[in-house]
Amino acid sequence: MPICKLNDVKQSISDGQRLLGLDIGKKTIGLALSDAGLKIATPVKILYRTKFTPDVAELFELVDEQNVGGLVLGWPLNMDGSAGPRCDSTRDFAYALMRIRDIPVFLQDERLSTHAVESAMIAADMTRNKRAVRRDALAAGWILQSALDAIHDGVITQD
Numbered sequence: 001m002p003i004c005k006l007n008d009v010k011q012s013i014s015d016g017q018r019l020l021g022l023d024i025g026k027k028t029i030g031l032a033l034s035d036a037g038l039k040i041a042t043p044v045k046i047l048y049r050t051k052f053t054p055d056v057a058e059l060f061e062l063v064d065e066q067n068v069g070g071l072v073l074g075w076p077l078n079m080d081g082s083a084g085p086r087c088d089s090t091r092d093f094a095y096a097l098m099r100i101r102d103i104p105v106f107l108q109d110e111r112l113s114t115h116a117v118e119s120a121m122i123a124a125d126m127t128r129n130k131r132a133v134r135r136d137a138l139a140a141g142w143i144l145q146s147a148l149d150a151i152h153d154g155v156i157t158q159d
Helices: 006-012 052-065 085-100 113-123 128-153
Strands: 018-024 028-034 041-048 068-075 105-109
Touching: 006 068, 006 105, 006 128, 018 052, 018 085, 018 128, 028 052, 028 128, 041 052, 041 128, 052 068, 052 085, 068 085, 068 128, 085 105, 105 128
Parallel strands: 018 068, 068 105
Antiparallel strands: 018 028, 028 041
8 A cells, every 4th residue: 555645534544443643753653643533633652662563563552452544644844845864764664564554654744743842841831851751742643633634624735
């Protein structure tokens, strides 16, 4: 299965299935889940990366438990909109996931996601340690929520 476009979400997953948002970093993967109506994203947890096989096993365990029909990966474009090396590693990660399981994968622009959640946490007067623990899951929630909003608003900006 190729990487899908966001405007194909409703045709790619079954009614009642959820989407799982991923903010993929070198050391962690932030995870967020949508509701079954694909309207609200909720940060779930941070997966601390070890090796690919056990990381993916834990990821797909969550997919199975939560009736997830598709994955929304943060697409780390450069600020000018160009794709850089981080996009290459995200694309490689997506294809590695799809080799293990035939699941729709969607990409969502993640520019400024970490900055947005970091600013909100600072405004809420969170300590640096508390921010570090929550940042990636909140960024995954931000990425997933922006994808859900684009799906419902019919504003798909991805190529």
